Amino acid sequence: MKKSWIVLSVVVVLSVGGISYSFADEKYSEFEKGAEFAKYYQKTIAQKNNKISSLTNESNEISEDEILDKIARYKAYSKAFGIQLSEEQAIEKLKERKLLAKFANEHNIYPADKEIDAYIKEIAESYKSTKYDVVEGIMEELGIDEEEFFFRFSRDGYEEALVRLKILEKLKDENERLTEESEAVYHNRMLEELNSLIKDL
């Protein structure tokens, strides 16, 4: 009788330990990275008045809020994921965004709000079946739900992605796929065309 209980106790301890290890392992660190990203993002946004005046903003088309938001994201990304992204890179990226938006507007290919919403919805739907701990950590730290994460917090990024895809479509209309060129290789060639276009702009 006693022996059975000892065996059972050992099994229970091993079981609980094993199950919690399997859930904690790999998962927790990703969640923490997301939470750290959100913390540093909020911290930079809170320092608004100290920092923004020292930044160079040659273009009046970019608002201070946009610059601050982009820098906050880059700083947080560097801190949480160890990939160094500078303030200068953030401003350059914003300039690119504005130039491409202008180009898309001039050629009447800027996506409508409905189209942007549909693009985000597709990504948000894919998230329902494949969760990512980094995103879970960001949402928890910012105190937002999936709807807010995808349609508000990430909106600018998805909008820019869609503008770039629209311009890529235009470039594909103007440049045919070569014989024996796979769709993936063709797509990458058009991405290089897009980079050349950005330089020309």
Place this chain on the structure above:
Amino acid sequence: MKLRKIGVTMLAAVMLVLVFSATSFARIKEDNDFFTSSLFHPDYGLYNLSYDVFIIEDYYVDRRADDVELSHHHAVGIGKTGGYPFKMEIQLANVYKDSNGTIGSVSNLNWNWKDRLDDYFMDKGNTAYGGGSKKVFYSTVSEKPKLTTTSQAVADGIIYGTSGKITMSLY
């Protein structure tokens, strides 16, 4: 008294099964299964990249009763990487292990077999990413080794995503 003992034994067995399920179902997927790598891009946000992992070909020679030779093996990931506003790649690395530990590993860098994979493409936008191997690995036990494939979604040459793992039994 006897009934109680049986109850305790059954409970213990159920707990052990639970442990096994929790650890294996959390990480192991089978050959020809759907797989996803997530990527959180600093400019464009979250993307989930879906692809299939196939064992294309494997070939063994049983040299002796207690020794297995893995002479020829290919495991690849095939997925659509062309629909993004940045250059997307899947990086795969394969590690072969028997119960005594690692017997060999292969990464994308060793892979030069992509052109023979067209039959596996379901979509013209698909791309195949290796791991494959023509190396000879020797397992020191009679069981065939297991293959663990680690995958990463990479944008513009930078690893913005985190890795996922699939472990497959080789037949």
